[in-house]
Amino acid sequence: MINIDILVGSTLGGTEYVAEATQPFLEAAGFASQVHFSPDLTMLDIEGQHIWLICLATHGAGDYPDNFKMFVEQINDLSDELTNVHFGLIGVGDSNYDTYCYAAKYFDLLLRDKGATRLGNIFNIDVVDSPIPEDRVDDWIPLWIKDLNLLTN
Template identity: 45%
Template sequence: MSSFQVIVGSMLGGSEYVAEACEETLLALGHEVEVHLQPDFAQILNEKQTWLICTSTHGAGDYPDNIQAFVTDLQNTDLDLSSVKFLTIGIGDSNYDTFCYAAKNINKLLLSKGCSETVSLLTLDMSEDIDPEERSQQWINENKDHL
């Protein structure tokens, strides 16, 4: 099975809960999983792995504080990232015009660096009556053949 690095961007903890639910589902599917609550680009970067980005958006479309250094290092790297596969979950509130900007922006950044998106971006709208952990687990199970 695959090796997953779950990279969390969170200000208030909601993304952490989603990441933990994803970890549970990925483990049940037989994958190796490591969750990074303080992601360090140099430590995470490795060949033949998949990155699962779980991030909320902060302020006016910004990345949460704990993931900003990771994003900066990603933006500045000259490394060949073509072996990195990824999928992204964005958590936000569609009442804001910056709905899931952090997730959308990191998705674009990863593509621009040559990474391969295995499953299209999932956005979770907290203004709806949903269980984000359950929805993310369902999404992984629905796409397990593409992981």
């Protein structure tokens, strides 16, 4: 069974619920998944084909959550390319900030710069009109699963 590594960047915990809300959809589509609340590249096998689903809040002034900063540094420092990685990306943010969902935007650029391939569009959830962000997961995850099936079948 193909495993999806779900990588969470969250300070206040809301995005952890977003990550967990994706799991029943993935399971129903025949994918295993594992949530990483403190992503660490040394714990992720990047040999062979890998699929990441990143659920990433923005904090500070467009900055990464603290629990995600080490992972970003690890990716930045990589000398190898991430050509074996396909990823999906859910951003969580507040559109009152000029830096709305910037962490997701920057992380997408970083991963693609390192040779990873994004599946589907970035799905940004705005907590202004979606105060329970995990309730929005079903608007997007079926589309992402379609892309996953095209990749893996």
